[in-house]
Amino acid sequence: DAGITQSPRYKITETGRQVTLMCHQTWSHSYMFWYRQDLGHGLRLIYYSAAADITDKGEVPDGYVVSRSKTENFPLTLESATRSQTSVYFCASSESFWDYEQYFGPGTRLTVT
């Protein structure tokens, strides 16, 4: 399917477990982003990537790890999940430095018990 997809869409995990959220885009966009959205709040940037093998921290990176070995994939790993990481996670992409529009995935709802 064309576009940007996230998996899983829903995940329940226990405190202390490692969890990986997947993001895949079919456009070969250079930029990819991970945001989290807590109940009743706007989105906050976790990490972003300008190209394969180039990543940088956003506003709330602690407790998360990212990698980008291929242009189309940008997985987000919670190394040791905590209850405060219960949130909805959105992945986004944009074509290039000159592209102002970000395309968002459908989100992953993560619950840490």
Add this chain to the structure above:
Amino acid sequence: DAKTTQPPSMDCAEGRAANLPCNHSTISGNEYVYWYRQIHSQGPQYIIHGLKNNETNEMASLIITEDRKSSTLILPHATLRDTAVYYCIVMEDTGRRALTFGSGTRLQVQP
């Protein structure tokens, strides 16, 4: 990036124009105004952006005041499907390209 202020909620009658204001009094000369919206539980959707001039596309119009301290997003004929949270974002044109979302305005279109 400059801070934005939006009303927390607004109502609009279906078929009428929805005018959503945004205050960004500390905006600097190289910062753009972006508008995104988020329909319930979905990922945000880009609407429009501008720097100085008014802009229009198939979704909306963006009116930026001459001093650039405020802007208005106009949905010319609101439908029930336009019910969403609308975010006004001010961002500098740098390579970072990351968006800073505030609380937005919750627009309820009434039948």
